[in-house]
Every structure is written in structure tokens, then in C-alpha cells.
Amino acid sequence: MSCLLCHECALVPGKAPRYHRLVSNRPDLSLAQRKRQLVATELTEAALQLLALNGFDAVTVDEIATTAGVSKRTFFRYFASKEDVVVQFLADMGADMRAGLAARPAEERPSEALLHAVSVPLTVCGDHAERALPVVRLILRTPALLARFLEHEARWREELTEELAERLGLDPAVELYPRLAAGMAIAAFDTVLHRWSAEGDAGGAEDPTALIGRAFALLAPALDREAVS
Amino acid sequence: MSCLLCHECALVPGKAPRYHRLVSNRPDLSLAQRKRQLVATELTEAALQLLALNGFDAVTVDEIATTAGVSKRTFFRYFASKEDVVVQFLADMGADMRAGLAARPAEERPSEALLHAVSVPLTVCGDHAERALPVVRLILRTPALLARFLEHEARWREELTEELAERLGLDPAVELYPRLAAGMAIAAFDTVLHRWSAEGDAGGAEDPTALIGRAFALLAPALDREAVS
DNA sequence: CACTGCTTGACACTCGGTGACACGAGCGGC
DNA sequence: GCCGCTCGTGTCACCGAGTGTCAAGCAGTG
Numbered sequence: 347m348s349c350l351l352c353h354e355c356a357l358v359p360g361k362a363p364r365y366h367r368l369v370s371n372r373p374d375l376s377l378a379q380r381k382r383q384l385v386a387t388e389l390t391e392a393a394l395q396l397l398a399l400n401g402f403d404a405v406t407v408d409e410i411a412t413t414a415g416v417s418k419r420t421f422f423r424y425f426a427s428k429e430d431v432v433v434q435f436l437a438d439m440g441a442d443m444r445a446g447l448a449a450r451p452a453e454e455r456p457s458e459a460l461l462h463a464v465s466v467p468l469t470v471c472g473d474h475a476e477r478a479l480p481v482v483r484l485i486l487r488t489p490a491l492l493a494r495f496l497e498h499e500a501r502w503r504e505e506l507t508e509e510l511a512e513r514l515g516l517d518p519a520v521e522l523y524p525r526l527a528a529g530m531a532i533a534a535f536d537t538v539l540h541r542w543s544a545e546g547d548a549g550g551a552e553d554p555t556a557l558i559g560r561a562f563a564l565l566a567p568a569l570d571r572e573a574v575s
Numbered sequence: 576m577s578c579l580l581c582h583e584c585a586l587v588p589g590k591a592p593r594y595h596r597l598v599s600n601r602p603d604l605s606l607a608q609r610k611r612q613l614v615a616t617e618l619t620e621a622a623l624q625l626l627a628l629n630g631f632d633a634v635t636v637d638e639i640a641t642t643a644g645v646s647k648r649t650f651f652r653y654f655a656s657k658e659d660v661v662v663q664f665l666a667d668m669g670a671d672m673r674a675g676l677a678a679r680p681a682e683e684r685p686s687e688a689l690l691h692a693v694s695v696p697l698t699v700c701g702d703h704a705e706r707a708l709p710v711v712r713l714i715l716r717t718p719a720l721l722a723r724f725l726e727h728e729a730r731w732r733e734e735l736t737e738e739l740a741e742r743l744g745l746d747p748a749v750e751l752y753p754r755l756a757a758g759m760a761i762a763a764f765d766t767v768l769h770r771w772s773a774e775g776d777a778g779g780a781e782d783p784t785a786l787i788g789r790a791f792a793l794l795a796p797a798l799d800r801e802a803v804s
Numbered sequence: 805c806a807c808t809g810c811t812t813g814a815c816a817c818t819c820g821g822t823g824a825c826a827c828g829a830g831c832g833g834c
Numbered sequence: 835g836c837c838g839c840t841c842g843t844g845t846c847a848c849c850g851a852g853t854g855t856c857a858a859g860c861a862g863t864g
Binding site: 489492493494496497499500519522523525526529530532533534536537538540541544546557560561564565566567568569571 | 718721722723725726728729748751752754755758759761762763765766767769770773775786789790793794795796797798800
Binding site: 610645649652 | 846
């Protein structure tokens with residue numbers, strides 16, 4: 347897995363929070379794996395540059411591939427779609443969120459546990475703002491990318507629903523609460539990201555970690571109700 | 576605008592709740608308009624039948640068009656994409672929701688106003704369950720259609736955000752509350768639709784109008800807080 | 805050296821979607 | 835009657851995303 351946020355680093359999977367390390371610094375990877383990693387970053391680098399410059403629709407996969415020095419066919423061996431080259435890293439965020447929720451103590455109130463789960467990817471964004479902010483803006487203002495982003499959010503909601511239901515011993519097919527609570531958490535995430543990436547005075551000014559705290563302060567009375575219907 | 580839910584009727588735009596009338600019963604429409612209406616319903620009929628039978632990916636636009644007796648080019652003069660032929664009616668739902676919110680008295684609590692707004696399209700679904708349920712299930716279980724559905728939901732959230740901000744005199748670019756509240760309402764809508772369209776015991780059993788009421792009972796303490804941050 | 809397995813490029817193909825153009829039906833004016 | 839107009843449609847050519855297939859290159863291994 348390559349990391350879109352840190353210039354040219356690779357993520358070590360299976361640990362949370364994930365380690366970010368330079369590809370050239372990884373003697374534990376085989377040569378083949380490092381070559382593969384190199385092609386992937388080359389491809390995303392080329393894509394981000396071209397897309398930010400010319401807009402999503404004006405750039406073809408062929409252009410991205412040849413800019414990175416490979417063929418179009420190879421591009422699709424690395425990424426499932428043209429959108430994925432920008433959005434792929436969101437899949438890891440979902441796994442991080444779920445893991446973050448699972449790691450919280452069982453007696454913690456739902457609002458606290460969900461806040462910490464959702465904060466994990468937001469803090470990563472905040473810590474790499476110079477690189478993350480333009481990418482987020484590109485995603486949110488490009489319809490095709492936004493659509494894929496929404497698909498990822500929906501998948502996150504699904505995962506949080508399962509994790510939350512298991513945590514509370516509820517059946518997500520019967521009770522409304524788990525999916526509703528997960529939906530509220532994702533709505534908070536989305537609102538914060540939208541606000542953070544806004545142009546103008548409010549944009550980028552406030553830290554996403556602080557924003558998500560304010561959002562959850564609003565949601566808490568609904569998330570922590572005793573009477574779970 | 577054709578109405579996907581009622582077998583072969585046309586919606587009269589600009590009124591809420593919309594009138595549903597048979598195409599053949601519309602002397603106020605010109606011959607050309609009725610012909611256009613006829614082709615549109617023929618297309619959606621053919622599409623729904625083929626897609627439900629063979630799955631979304633296994634059916635080409637050419638098949639749908641020739642089944643309906645027109646050319647592929649003509650299909651795209653009626654619908655912007657292959658998904659649109661199934662999902663297009665959702666655009667009206669968004670307008671209905673916004674209009675429903677705007678129509679509520681200004682002094683009403685946000686939870687009440689939003690509940691009524693979101694209930695409008697859900698009640699329509701519940702009233703035409705025999706026809707609406709299979710369509711909703713087709714959408715939610717087909718990735719490509721689900722993606723378009725999520726895009727529509729996002730648009731609805733945007734509209735509710737604007738309407739709510741105006742209603743409360745808040746700046747949606749600064750305050751988190753409007754977008755967050757709209758997101759909660761959409762999350763409730765989504766949860767209800769998901770639960771309603773579920774297979775098995777819970778599926779279709781409870782009325783969507785009743786379900787949305789229960790969902791909003793959970794959300795109300797967060798939606799109606801005095802201290803709007 | 806021969807064998808194996810993996811990655812890649814080249815090529816052909818399907819299908820969603822669009823632009824251009826020509827044809828015919830309906831319609832008003834003369 | 836005929837002309838010219840508009841509008842909807844079919845045909846055709848085209849672009850770009852995405853996939854299947856195959857042969858070539860190259861690392862590792864005996």
C-alpha cells in the first residue's frame with residue numbers, strides 16, 4: 347500500500363497507527379515489491395500532477411501512464427479505475443477507523459468511542475495538511491471523484507455499523523441504532539472535511555481534530571441515550 | 576417527468592405533493608409531449624425488466640433501447656447515463672424534501688421540520704410498496720446504481736443544508752450545525768430505506784413512515800439543542 | 805543451460821457516451 | 835398545392851475506460 351499523503355513513502359500494513367517509511371529505506375521488502383511500490387508512486391505522482399493541472403476529464407489514463415513511463419494496460423494492473431489512483435488510500439482509512447473503534451474500551455460511551463475512531467484518519471490529514479488539503483479539494487470538487495469518495499464513506503458506515511452492533515450486542519438488521527449512530531459519525535466526518543477543505547476564511551484555518559470534537563459535542567446527546575430503541 | 580413508482584403515470588411538476596396522472600389522461604399536454612412521455616416510460620419499463628432479470632452489468636444500453644423500440648442514440652437523449660434510467664426519479668425526491676422543509680412553520684423545532692421533510696418521499700415509497708420495493712432493492716444491491724443513489728443523497732444533504740441555514744439564519748460556511756443536522760436527517764432516511772428494503776423478517780414489515788419516526792426520536796435530542804455551536 | 809514464475813507491452817475488443825449529419829413528420833405561410 | 839421551418843430520430847464515426855489474451859523479458863532455481 348502506498349501512502350498518498352506522505353510524499354514517497356510506503357505504509358506498513360497491520361499496525362495502527364500505520365508506520366510511514368520511505369520506499370528506499372525498506373530492506374524488509376523484496377526487490378520485486380520495491381519495484382512495484384515505485385511504479386505505484388510514480389503513477390499516483392503523475393496522476394495528481396496532471397489532474398490538478400488540467401482537470402479530471404481532460405486527462406486520459408493513457409497520458410497518466412505514459413507520463414509515469416508505463417503502458418495503459420499496466421496502469422489498470424495497479425489501479426482498478428481512473429478514479430482509484432486518487433482515491434485508493436481511502437480504503438485504508440476505513441480499516442483504520444474500524445480498528446480504532448474496536449480498540450476502545452467496552453465501557454466507553456458510544457460518542458467517545460466513535461469520536462476516537464473517526465479522529466484517526468482526520469488527524470492524519472491534519473498532520474499532512476500541505477499535501478492532503480489539495481487532494482481533498484480535488485476530490486470534493488470533481489464529480490467523478492466525489493462519487494467514489496461517497497462510496498468509500500458508505501463502506502465505512504457499513505463497517506462502523508457492524509463493529510458498533512457487535513460492541514453493544516445489538517442486531518443491526520433489527521435495531522436502527524447501530525446504523526444510525528454510524529451514519530451520524532460519518533456525517534460528522536464529512537462535515538468536518540467539507541469545512542476544513544473550504545476556500546476562503548474558514549478553509550484550513552481550524553484543525554480537523556478540533557472541528558471533529560465540536561461536531562461530536564453536538565451529536566453526543568443523541569449517541570449516548572440510554573433508551574436504545 | 577415520469578414517475579417510476581406508479582406504473583405509467585406522469586408527474587405534474589411545481590406542486591407538492593405532486594399529482595400522479597395517467598399519460599393517456601392528459602389533454603393539457605401536446606401530442607409531442609405525450610409521445611415523448613410514452614418513449615420515456617417505454618424505456619424505463621424495458622430497463623427495469625431487463626435489469627431485474629439479468630443484472631445491471633449483463634444488460635447493454637443497446638439492448639434496452641432496441642427492446643423499447645428506439646436506437647441507442649435516442650436512449651441518451653432521454654437519460655444522461657445507463658444508471659439514470661433507474662435512478663432519475665430520485666431528483667424529484669430531493670426537490671420534494673427541500674420544498675417540504677421550506678413549508679414548515681418557522682417556529683417549529685428542527686427535528687420536527689426535518690422529520691416532515693424527509694417523510695415526504697418515504698411516504699410515497701410506502702404507498703407504492705409493491706412497485707417501489709423491488710426498485711429500491713435493485714438500487715441498493717447494484718454497486719453502480721448505489722453509487723448514483725449516494726450522489727443523490729449528497730445533493731439532498733446540500734439542499735437541506737442551505738434551506739436549514741436560511742431558516743435558522745446561520746452561515747453554512749462557518750457553522751457546523753446546518754450541514755451536520757442535514758447529514759443526520761439523510762442518515763436517518765438512509766437507515767430507514769436500508770431497513771425497509773432488507774430481505775427476511777424485518778424487510779418490508781414495518782411502514783417506512785413509522786420507521787422514520789422512530790429514527791428521529793433518537794436524533795431529536797441532538798437536533799434540538801439550544802446551544803448551537 | 806533449461807525450467808519456472810512473474811511483470812510487462814502490444815493488440816484487439818466491448819461498451820458507455822458524444823458529435824455530426826441526413827432524413828422524415830408535423831406545421832404555418834403563400 | 836408547395837415552400838421552408840423546426841424538431842425528433844437513426845446512422846455513422848469517434849473517443850476513452852476497461853478487459854482478455856498472448857508473447858517477450860527477466861529474476862530466481864536446479
